[in-house]
Amino acid sequence: MESSSAAQSVVETWSAEATSLAGAFRVVARHHPDDIAVKDEENVLGYRELDDLSDRIAARLRARGAVDGQLVGVVIDRSVSTPAALLGVLKAGCAYVPLDPAYPESRLRHAVGDCALEIVVGDPKTVDQCGLGALRVVDPGAGHDGGAPPAGEIEADASAYVIYTSGSTGLPKGCVVSHGNVLALLRHTLPLFDVGPADRWTLFHSACFDFSVWELWGALLTGATAVCVPAETARAPEEFLDLLERERVTVLSQVPSAFRALCRMAGAAAPDLSLRYVVFGGESLDLDLVGEFVRHTAPRPPVMVNMYGITETTVHSTIRFLTGQDLDGKGTAPVGRPLPHVVISLRDRDMRPVPAGEAGEMYIAGEGVAKGYLNRPELTAERFLTLDTDDGPRRFYRTGDLGRETESGELEYLGRNDQQxxxxxxxxxxxxxxxxxxxxxxxxxxxxxxxxxxxxxxxxxxxxxxxxxxxxxxxxxxxxxxxxxxxxxxxxxxxxxxxxxxxxxxxxxxxxxxxxxxxxxxxxxx
Incomplete structure (x- = not known):
């Protein structure tokens, strides 16, 4: 699909001026001050308002002792406070660590200890209920009680966030992702979509899940609106379908397991949706499921997009815009071709490239490859490897995922090599x-x-x-x-x-x- 002028224009504007997510947001906010940036069930924040609120949060963080590069916890919810808090942490020169109150207290305490967190942003009552009251707490809804946030631009290789993923040892591991990793994803991927300031994206996933990075920053860095989906609504297909219709959502991101229930409800309700794109990721996607939803939303079905990626390679690494021919088939959808900023090499157990058409483990290189695992140098060395290529040595992430290149040059996902x-x-x-x-x-x-x-x-x-x-x-x-x-x-x-x-x-x-x-x-x- 060709680059769209709307997304391309916005992306080129912030790409020319910013090296960080905070800097890119400031550029967009300057050009779209009165447009709606984020909204929840009760509150609406325009770009100027979100810019001002996140500045106040950043100033309070600095006043409470936050310094450049520090990890700061954010106790998340499904309201406009969370995007403001995440942005405020970044503006303070820090990196955010999302903490979901729905997680067990032991898991939250593990993240706090592993990151050596001293400061957390969140509602004080919720923070206390999570057992984190001993930390210094910054209330995102409080007034301004400090100076101005740092004015300088943040370097691209500075850490933006740490997201915890399941570990083979039973303890979650924190993946450290930089501003440059996320900006590379957005810079090279957003222009592939016909999106812009008129779009409305769902913020469906918890900030502890990296799909939320695509949802939030994809919306904010194109001047669009991010619509926060309450947790109860996300778990209730009928209510979620009503929200999609009521809020005139145009861009929806979904894990296939969750999408099945929505598809079933759409078949029963025949909704009048404004969806233009449905973006899948996180699991294998069955083509019959996609075809069923397209039939339910005819005559104006959305474009269905299958993407593959993982936290360690910054959300998305491949893309496939599904065609009518795809939807007439069965089985799982291909994951497509590598995104422009990504290289994928299929290798055997000895890390040698496999012949064309043969299955191999996917190794991913490029601007999306994360910095590594927090406080886990041995695991980082094991999974993030420098390998020889025809273009010289490159740093790869070893995914543990199996794939095969089809005759058309696209990738077919074959599952995990450790799920056998x-x-x-x-x-x-x-x-x-x-x-x-x-x-x-x-x-x-x-x-x-x-x-x-x-x-x-x-x-x-x-x-x-x-x-x-x-x-x-x-x-x-x-x-x-x-x-x-x-x-x-x-x-x-x-x-x-x-x-x-x-x-x-x-x-x-x-x-x-x-x-x-x-x-x-x-x-x-x-």
């Missing part, structure tokens, strides 16, 4: 079984896990049936269906029939919760 399971001596990729289950007409969604049982490692299929379909009687039909597509060792021994698949707070499939079902033996045979 071994059952009865066979190595099995659960995604292959999940795809086969979803191809059955009675199945809306499915997830497959391996768990320990008296018989050793056993496969459990967790299935969500379409409305009106029977529960347990479907098991025999699904077994027959799988037997026509998969070898016997890949047919799950147990089935659990659920109303919906459990999701994490960031909207991804909660495999730990599925393991809990396996242990409880819910709806499955022992």
């Amino acid at each position: 399971v071994k059952v009865r001596g066979f190595r099995i990729e659960p995604g292959e079984i999940e795809t086969a289950l979803r191809d059955h007409p009675t199945v809306r969604d499915a997830a497959v896990i391996a768990h320990d049982s008296a018989q050793g490692a056993t496969l459990l299929a967790c299935v969500v049936l379409r409305d009106g379909e029977p529960g347990r009687p479907a098991e025999a039909a699904l077994r027959r269906h799988l037997a026509t597509r998969l070898p016997a060792h890949m047919v799950p021994r147990r089935f659990a029939f659920l109303d919906d698949l459990p999701l994490t707070l960031s909207g991804k499939l909660d495999r730990n919760a599925l393991l809990g079902l396996a242990g409880a033996g819910r709806n499955g045979r022992p």
Whole structure:
């Protein structure tokens, strides 16, 4: 898709003047002072107002002792206060660490200790309820009680935020991302979309999930409006669909697991939506799901965009604008081509490039590759590697994700290289079984896990049936269906029939919760 003049114009304006997110925002605010920047259920802030409020927060942070490069916690909510706080932290020359009150207190305390946080921005009552009252607290809604924030521009390699992701050791690890990482994403990606100041983006995801970086800064650095979605609304498809219609949202970002329920509701409600783009990321995307939503929103369906990326490479690394031909197919959507600022190399277990058409682990280089893991030098060295290329040595992030280059030169995502399971001596990729289950007409969604049982490692299929379909009687039909597509060792021994698949707070499939079902033996045979 060609670059759009609206996005290109705004991006070129701040690119010429700014090296930081805070600096880029100031440029946009100067050109769009009276346009709406962010809104929630009760409050609206224009660009000038958001600029002024974040300046006051930055000044209060400096008055409370914050210094350049310091990590500052932000206890987030789904209101205009959170974007103001994040921007205020950056204007103070600091990096923000989002802390979600919905997370367990032990996880919040781990982040506080790991980052050595001394200051937190947030509602004092909420901060105290999170068990963080011992920190110095800056209330984003309080008045101005200090001097002016620093006036100088922040360097591109300065840290912008630390987001915690799951760790293989059981402890989350903090990924450090720079201003330059985020600006590179926006500079090279936004002009691929026909977006501009007239658009309205949902701020759907928690700031603890990096999809929110794309949602918030994509809106603010094109002069658009970011619409905060309340947590309760995000979990209620009927209410969320109403919000999309009422707020005339034009740009929506979704993880496929969460989008399924919205798609089902759209089919029942026939809404009058203003959506122009739906951007997917975070998980494999089934083409039949996309096609179903396009049919529900005809005759003015949005452009459906599939993207792949991870926190360590700054949200997005590939893009594919799905075509009508794509939507006539089945299976999972291709993740497309690398974004202009990204290089992806497919390599084998010995880190050698694989021949064209063969599967390999994705290694990502370019301006999006993050600084590394906070206080984890050994893990950083293990995952962020300098490798030889035809153009000389380059720094790559080793993703652990498998991909294959198609004949058209695009990438096909094949799942995680560490999600393989071994059952009865066979190595099995659960995604292959999940795809086969979803191809059955009675199945809306499915997830497959391996768990320990008296018989050793056993496969459990967790299935969500379409409305009106029977529960347990479907098991025999699904077994027959799988037997026509998969070898016997890949047919799950147990089935659990659920109303919906459990999701994490960031909207991804909660495999730990599925393991809990396996242990409880819910709806499955022992």
